[in-house]
Amino acid sequence: MADNSYDVVVLGSGPGGYVAAIRCAQLGLKTAIVERENLGGICLNWGCIPTKALLRSAEILHYAQHAKDYGLKIAGAIEADLEAVVKRSRGVAKQLSSGIAHLMKKNKITVHMGDGTLTGATSLTVKGEKGEENLSAKHVIVATGARARDLPFAPADGKKVWTYRHAMVPPEMPKKLLVIGSGAIGIEFASFYNDMGADVTVVEMLDRIVPVEDHEVSAFLNKSLTKQGMTIMTGAGVEDLKVTGKGVTAKIKDKDGKVHTGEYTHCITAIGIMPNTESIGIDKLAEMDRGFIQIDPYGRTKSKGLWAIGDCTPGPWLAHKASHEGVTCAEAIAQELGNKDVHPHPLNRSAIPGCTYCHPQIASVGMTEAKAKEAGHEVKVGVFPFIGNGKAIALGEAEGFTKTVFDAKTGELLGAHMVGAEVTEMIQGYTIGMTLETTEAELMNTVFPHPTISESMHEAVLGAYGRALHI
Numbered sequence: 001m002a003d004n005s006y007d008v009v010v011l012g013s014g015p016g017g018y019v020a021a022i023r024c025a026q027l028g029l030k031t032a033i034v035e036r037e038n039l040g041g042i043c044l045n046w047g048c049i050p051t052k053a054l055l056r057s058a059e060i061l062h063y064a065q066h067a068k069d070y071g072l073k074i075a076g077a078i079e080a081d082l083e084a085v086v087k088r089s090r091g092v093a094k095q096l097s098s099g100i101a102h103l104m105k106k107n108k109i110t111v112h113m114g115d116g117t118l119t120g121a122t123s124l125t126v127k128g129e130k131g132e133e134n135l136s137a138k139h140v141i142v143a144t145g146a147r148a149r150d151l152p153f154a155p156a157d158g159k160k161v162w163t164y165r166h167a168m169v170p171p172e173m174p175k176k177l178l179v180i181g182s183g184a185i186g187i188e189f190a191s192f193y194n195d196m197g198a199d200v201t202v203v204e205m206l207d208r209i210v211p212v213e214d215h216e217v218s219a220f221l222n223k224s225l226t227k228q229g230m231t232i233m234t235g236a237g238v239e240d241l242k243v244t245g246k247g248v249t250a251k252i253k254d255k256d257g258k259v260h261t262g263e264y265t266h267c268i269t270a271i272g273i274m275p276n277t278e279s280i281g282i283d284k285l286a287e288m289d290r291g292f293i294q295i296d297p298y299g300r301t302k303s304k305g306l307w308a309i310g311d312c313t314p315g316p317w318l319a320h321k322a323s324h325e326g327v328t329c330a331e332a333i334a335q336e337l338g339n340k341d342v343h344p345h346p347l348n349r350s351a352i353p354g355c356t357y358c359h360p361q362i363a364s365v366g367m368t369e370a371k372a373k374e375a376g377h378e379v380k381v382g383v384f385p386f387i388g389n390g391k392a393i394a395l396g397e398a399e400g401f402t403k404t405v406f407d408a409k410t411g412e413l414l415g416a417h418m419v420g421a422e423v424t425e426m427i428q429g430y431t432i433g434m435t436l437e438t439t440e441a442e443l444m445n446t447v448f449p450h451p452t453i454s455e456s457m458h459e460a461v462l463g464a465y466g467r468a469l470h471i
Helices: 017-026 041-046 048-065 082-106 164-168 184-195 215-227 319-336 369-374 390-395 427-435 440-444 455-464
Strands: 005-011 031-035 110-113 115-120 123-128 131-142 146-148 176-180 199-204 231-234 237-243 248-253 259-264 266-269 273-275 306-308 354-356 361-366 379-385 401-407 413-420
Touching: 005 017, 005 319, 017 031, 017 082, 017 319, 031 131, 041 048, 041 082, 041 164, 048 082, 048 164, 048 184, 110 123, 115 131, 131 319, 164 184, 164 266, 176 184, 176 259, 184 199, 184 215, 184 266, 184 354, 215 231, 215 361, 215 369, 215 401, 215 413, 248 266, 306 319, 361 427, 369 379, 369 401, 369 413, 379 455, 390 455, 401 455, 413 427, 413 455, 440 455
Parallel strands: 005 031, 005 131, 031 110, 131 306, 176 199, 176 266, 199 231
Antiparallel strands: 115 123, 123 131, 146 273, 237 248, 248 259, 354 361, 361 413, 379 401, 401 413
16 A cells, blocks of 8 residues: 655645645655646646747747848748647647656655645545545645636636637637736737737726836836737726627727727636635635635644645745745745754745736836835836847847836835846846845946846946936
């Protein structure tokens, strides 16, 4: 009979769960992981990774269609093969999911495939192809993630009304697409399908798109997407959505209170997420708020031995936040089990970067200018446009800017906000700076390589103090 007792069992193998399991194993703990679908969870299989593969194809298409801007001629028509684009995306996801299986084997982590249900704070049953298994552990980490929220009056059917999962494996190319919600998921799919040739309309209830971003970033992106041919409706709401033989009919109330009826071939709903916690037996074991598991800074719940991380806990709901929580949680568990060599550090929520991979890209960390002022800070703000950056001009990517927000009294970097080419690869520089509690002095005295778009980061710091050199 198999020994199903462990030091740690992790329920869910997304970027929080599998990272937590690996760190537990590295610390010498006997570890198992439970997964009901695919190793890697939503991120690797239906989220972060495959969407970036789709967006990369759309980006290449965009460049090919604008080859003449770079002095190039391409003979013949440039066309998108949606089936091939999706096939490549799924191949990327499969490759990385297989990589997680290798990591589990390498770290001697036992994998139990099936639906896991807690029977206590440190015990659970797993129902899978092998029947029912009973697992016990000294500690259990819940990392069950979240899923897309449906419109209450028009649940996704996978044919005409899609969530992000349907939008990644579309049965057909939409001709006229309605995207409800302008957060990262909604805007990324709007950008992808717009580049692929669809007529895209985005509806956002709040007064600006990507509403968690700095107001200048939101305004810039709105202008850019409109220029690309999208229809953007802010301060608007979809009051009714009906599937018809040809697609969907939507009644949309605009910011002036007028109701418009629009016909679309397809609709993507991107109105938020719901935690996957309603059927895992956790309700009586942890404090819950709207389905999200409440935890302390290390991931502890109210029940001894029961922990939680990632998208099933309070936001921000980001893969890298989940992974960081996984490491912190694993180290806290090891410490409780007697390992005196680990010193877990709770997550610094003020320094979690956010990235949106639309065209142009968005990246940010820390407070927006408005939030900093609301928090009582006297601020110094620097903005540097990419049109003043030599590398951006040479790349043909002069659209965008970098913005920094500093505390005027202390020089503390409070936030950084970027929109433009490859900014998702650069934001980490500011994130490291915030983690090291840097001030404007250290950033000003840092040598940035030339020619790079990252020089805009330096100029935005200089600009906050009236010292910008190239504008």
